[in-house]
Amino acid sequence: MASCRAEILALKPGNVHVHADGHGMTAQQFLDSAEAAAPPLTAPGRTVGERILDAVRATRAVAGCNTNLGIVLLTAPVAQALEEARPGEALRQPLARVLDGLTVGSAEKAYEAIRIASPGGLGRSGNHDVAEKPRVTLLAAMQEAAGRDRIAAQYAGHYADVFEIGMRAVEDSRQAAADPVRAVEAAYWDFLTAFEDSHVARKHGNATAAWLLRGAREIRGRLDETASPLERKRIALEFDEDLKRRGINPGTSADLAVCALFAVFAEDRLSSATPSHP
Numbered sequence: 001m002a003s004c005r006a007e008i009l010a011l012k013p014g015n016v017h018v019h020a021d022g023h024g025m026t027a028q029q030f031l032d033s034a035e036a037a038a039p040p041l042t043a044p045g046r047t048v049g050e051r052i053l054d055a056v057r058a059t060r061a062v063a064g065c066n067t068n069l070g071i072v073l074l075t076a077p078v079a080q081a082l083e084e085a086r087p088g089e090a091l092r093q094p095l096a097r098v099l100d101g102l103t104v105g106s107a108e109k110a111y112e113a114i115r116i117a118s119p120g121g122l123g124r125s126g127n128h129d130v131a132e133k134p135r136v137t138l139l140a141a142m143q144e145a146a147g148r149d150r151i152a153a154q155y156a157g158h159y160a161d162v163f164e165i166g167m168r169a170v171e172d173s174r175q176a177a178a179d180p181v182r183a184v185e186a187a188y189w190d191f192l193t194a195f196e197d198s199h200v201a202r203k204h205g206n207a208t209a210a211w212l213l214r215g216a217r218e219i220r221g222r223l224d225e226t227a228s229p230l231e232r233k234r235i236a237l238e239f240d241e242d243l244k245r246r247g248i249n250p251g252t253s254a255d256l257a258v259c260a261l262f263a264v265f266a267e268d269r270l271s272s273a274t275p276s277h278p
Contacts, residue, residue, distance in 0.1 A: 003262040004034030004071060006180040007254060011236050012188045013219070014212075014243030015254040016067075022244040025067060033059045033067040041072065042079050048098065049106030049138065051076040056113035069117040070151050070199070070255030073110070074162070075262050077102075077155070082266045091267045096158050099139055107134035107141050119199075150198040150252045159263070165190050166260025167267070180261060187257035189223075192216045192250055199251035212248060215239070 008030045011019050018027045040046070040054035055072045081095035111130040134141060142155035154162055166187045173179070173186040191197075193216050201209035219239045226232050243249070 002180065003075070003184075003258050003265065004038075004068065005031065006184045006261060007071075007258045008034070009181045010184040010188065010257075011233065011240070012185065012250075012254050012257070013192075013216075013236055013240040014248050014250045015188075016249075019237065020240055020244070022240075023247070023249050025065065029063040029065070030067050032062045036062045037068055037072060041076060044083055046080070047106050047109075048076045048080050048102060049109030051079060052106075053109040053113045053116075056116050060116055066117040066119050069114065069119050070251060071258045072113070073151055074154060074255055074259035078159075078259065078263055078266055082269060085270055087273070089270065091263060091270055092158070092163060099155055099158060102138040102155075104134055104137055107136065107138040110138050110141075148198065149202070150195070151255060154256075154259075159259075161191070161194075162256060162260050162263055165194055166256055167264050170260045170264045174264070183264075184257050184261055187260045188253055189216075189220055191253040191256045193220050197250040197252045200248055204248065208248065212243075212250065216250075 008016070008027050009018055011017055014022075016022050016025050016027055016030055021027055036058040037055040040058055041051050043051070046054075052072050055076070056069060059066075059068055059072070077095060077098045078091070081091060081098045084098060085091070085094040111132075111134055114130045136144075139155055142152040145152035146156035147153075150161070154160075169187040169190040170183040173183040193213070196206070196209035196213050198209075200212055216239075219235065222235055223232050226235065
């Protein structure tokens with residue numbers, strides 16, 4: 001998947017990338033995961049739950065660990081929306097229908113995928129626990145978790161953050177540089193400085209997530225004031241090293257950045273498929 005490859009090439013402080021491995025994982029594992037997950041994610045005629053489960057299984061087979069659960073959860077509905085879009089529709093319309101039409105069956109498969117991936121910091125929940133058989137649709141389960149998980153919040157809010165923060169950053173960056181890697185970096189920084197990263201909060205606590213948000217905003221200010229590309233890279237890598245030394249991985253911000261790029265690609269495809277009128 002081009003979006004995943006661009007993400008791993010992007011310098012995203014605290015996250016795994018080609019400039020520096022981290023958190024016991026390598027950039028190659030993420031590249032292998034992207035290649036393995038793309039076919040089941042984008043295969044036609046699948047439900048959202050089937051896309052999620054088969055992509056996670058394929059990832060586990062090549063990487064041996066959780067490298068992309070958040071990406072898979074976010075991009076599966078977008079892939080289905082692209083398949084189900086009607087002529088002339090923008091992405092938001094079919095995506096809303098896909099989310100509103102999610103079933104208990106998709107929840108069962110998504111829960112199984114989450115158990116297979118075993119994401120860091122996952123605990124027990126009083127409602128709709130993934131260790132149990134779901135009793136509600138995948139959308140309802142995500143709505144219940146939206147207050148504590150930013151990926152779940154995308155389902156609950158029809159991907160408002162992806163459209164209003166991530167896609168805007170990606171489109172602005174692509175227009176300026178025609179470079180998807182730079183576009184991912186732009187979206188990553190926008191998410192990292194917009195709100196507390198829910199992966200960090202789940203794994204390390206709210207205080208650490210708040211510390212990260214303050215630090216990211218300070219570093220971004222320094223980057224915005226720095227004209228030299230080499231100096232900007234040095235500042236970003238220094239921040240990257242500090243976060244990895246502390247074991248802090250802003251995984252949700254990275255997942256949202258990938259989804260934003262994927263959504264822009266999907267929107268582009270829908271636009272190019274729209275018949276022209278004289």
